[in-house]
Amino acid sequence: MSERTGEPAIRAKGVRVSRGGREVLHGLDLEVAAGSVIGLMGPSGCGKTTLMRSIVGVQRIDSGELTVLGRSPSDPAVRHEIGYVTQAVSVYGDLSVRANAAYFAALQGSSRADADEAIATVGLADLADRPVDRLSGGQASRASLACALVGLPRLLVLDEPTVGLDPVTREDIWTHLRSLAEQGVTLLVSSHVMDEAARCDSVLLMREGDLLAHLTPAELLERAGTTNAEDAFLTLIREGGER
Template identity: 50%
Template sequence: MIQSLLEPDRRRAPAGDPAIIARSLRVNRPDGAVLDGVSFEVRQGTVTGLLGPSGAGKTTLLRTIVGVQQVNAGTITVLGHRAGSRQLRSRVGYATQEPAIYPDLTVTELLEYFAAVLGCDDGRVDEVIATVGLDEHSRIRVDRLSGGQKARANLAVALLGSPDLLVLDEPTVGSDPRLRRELWSLFDRMAADGATVLVSSHMLDEASRCGQLLLVQHGRVLAQDTPANLRARTGTDNVEEAFLSLTEGSS
């Protein structure tokens, strides 16, 4: 069962203030723009789902938010600082779609290494291992884990510092339904404590669990709203139909 990763005495900025502000973002590649004038805001204390088809620019947008993507035009501010600023290193957790973890370490050794880098308490390692359901694999080398288990280890690294902003690229891929449900419950608790969670996903059933949805296609923002408002706006019965209505209308 997932345990709380939140520090009870940790003080966050008031919920509702902007956690991310993007204005006219543009990222170019030789064959065209990956992000083409993207503007949006994400409020603190929310769980926001980033949805879009393959090639829509989701991963590039997440990389821009954490400051590892070169931007050709526009601005992006994260927690009051320029994206990628030194002040954000201990405040932003990032889990990439392809696990960026050391394969020759055990799960425990991997997390102990990153805990030392972040200056986390010793007990944090065992806590996040339990959170992502890797208790029985803690002494196994990362290169011997399944794809889904590697994704969990990658998520554990992002959770270590109890971040103010958690940026997750397809975090539940390879997870069984029970773990997926528990992870989303964790995201909800983090948001209730004032943290901000931004999750990209291609699973539209997960989209309905988000407080806000950010829909992208062809490097542009199609809509940002609550799932209920998107359904009402498109006259559809579920998020999947609303998404298809908006994306088909923009193609």
């Protein structure tokens, strides 16, 4: 287990990826510590989703080495240890939250009790029997998250889990994510909301298919000489463009 050996949860060396015949990741090197919350940030189109897809094993890599939980991401043994929540709500609208989570549990070989635990983790226990179609947008996002949590993956990759959510629900989701990290889960979370960087243990900053920096929120502010995460982000992205 990577938590015990201190082995990074994710390690990339010279990872290159092309999409539609064009290289979109240009030789990424990175290491992500197990049991931490890592923010993945950068302007639209910089390659965040492509990197996440590579990490969860659904994106072909041209060259370089990528290991996730000590194995190749395409290794079936590692697949069930990874949860991936895309931007689209990926649950069945006509099924209840519980039926959705139970379905994911069945696919994973997990129990109904695991499904109920995941529902409780995202704070939907009271709404477990309601069809997802009759939930609010934020509740439906949390239902998606619950399905990814079934069986408690060791790595959870979340593509903008708080997009379009109100501040209270965002706060709620971050509380759940932090408690998962405390249980040893590694979380890679993409976001466009710069103040969410402050909630992460460290932040991967990308620009045009390159990794500009991997630093703590405090280092991010210090390096940019500001107290505002949004300004720090802009400064570092612009600096990156001038290199």
